[in-house]
Amino acid sequence: MVKICCLGAGYVGGPTMAVIAVKCPDVEVVVVDISTARIDAWNSDTLPIYEPGLDDVVRRCRGRNLFFSTDVEKHVDEADIVFVSVNTPTKTRGLGAGKAADLTYWESAARMIAGVARSDKVVVEKSTVPVKTAEAIEKILNHNGRDGVGFQILSNPEFLAEGTAIQDLFSPDRVLIGGRETPGGRRAVQALKDVYARWVPEERILTTNLWSAELSKLAANAFLAQRISSVNAMSALCEATGADVAEVAYAVGKDSRIGAKFLNASVGFGGSCFQKDILNLVYICECNGLPEVANYWKQVIKINDYQKSRFVNRVVSSMFNTVAGKKIAVLGFAFKKDTGDTRETPAIDVCKGLLGDKAKVSIYDPQVTEDQIQRDLSMSKFDWDHPVHLQPMSPTAIKQVFVAWDAYEAAKDAHGICILTEWDEFKNLDYARIYGSMQKPAFVFDGRNVVDSEKLREIGFIVYSIGKPLDAWLKDMPVVA
């Protein structure tokens, strides 16, 4: 029986290993983590992450061939294949602060593997890492491992998106495996290929050299984020000219060379990956003497920051240039629908912008807890462009944050509503009821273009939708940058 161990029971390690376990009943999969709380949650009825379909997959194989444990060393030693899916955040201090990936967790995992392994291991980079990390990891493993114990390192980046992780893992566009072009390297690639081949068609399993696999992951995320910044940049121009960004995106996406997906204008992209991975790419370009290439990619993040502040400015300028003391309802706090994840969510910047203008902010999200919202808004923001931690929100501002149980409670007595996550339930709210409970004039600022703006206007709302022709009211209240 092949034994797999995965270090890191997070958004990637947990779902990925659960799918391997369900598709390969004869493979024993143990997911380990240094966080006891996380492992306890994986072993309970309330999993630590919300992901559609995940509960069912875990229920089918947990205790059969899927296990969650904190006994990291034991399970690493017993495994044939060790996946490393630990976090690789942006460095906030020291050399490369603000851009470089912090590989502290990765390095300590590699040193631990080298220290405990008593038999040969295939070590798989599942985390997103800078290109050439495999070389550093190989050195750590080979210099610290026991005599006679061999290591093969593979790069097998993960392409799942949150909210659709199970679907993406069951039916991936591609699985990418990079390895050394040596007999040992090829055997390791084949061993991992054999695992995926249980459910992924052969032609979708791509094999490359190590560096191509590592760089492809950063490149894919940069290309995806660049599409969003491109359409968001167009959304600003649409508002200025009377064009409709949805129509423009549709017409552009009809070109089969461009394609229709991932062209939805929004308040900005969020999530733990896009910004972090582009900054990582920027740093690698700078380290390789390519400042022009670095600046090109940096602009994707700058446009994203611009889109978030543009949204806040629109809210404030529409309401007579002040939101001080006004209640603003925020519908949606997660960085996208169908997840409770708030890492780098645009809602943090928008809420902080509104609080900075002294608004009272009442937030409702179906999957994000009050604790999480308070933590996110209390934390000081890290400015990647100047690598400094900005001042945290003042305690007085934080006191102006309220978390509501539903959208109706959040909107009661509010002057405006900001829709920041595209949860399906926001499409079908009783907006006439909401309008009746709000201060007038009542505004809706749709940061995801999910509501039917015409219907809302008929009810009486003043509606702002990203990149759409502006209401007469909004035209009369221009945004001052």
Ligand code: NAD
């Ligand atoms: P996460 O923070 O949810 O999980 C990482 C886990 O690793 C944590 O639970 C942490 O306690 C654990 N950990 C850290 N050091 C450890 C060690 N030495 N031994 C055992 N466990 C350890 O992170 P995530 O979102 O799952 O991301 C993991 C990696 O996958 C990152 O590199 C990320 O860029 C990449 N990735 C993430 C996504 C995504 O959608 N979240 C998608 C593709 C790739």
Ligand code: UDX
């Ligand atoms: C992303 C990549 O899609 C995935 O392949 C990679 O493995 C991890 O990073 P994720 O961040 O989970 O996945 O979600 P994704 O669907 O890519 O959305 C990222 C952000 O972009 C969200 O805030 C989303 O709302 C936003 N987005 C997405 C848009 O604003 N417009 C779009 O058209 C698509």
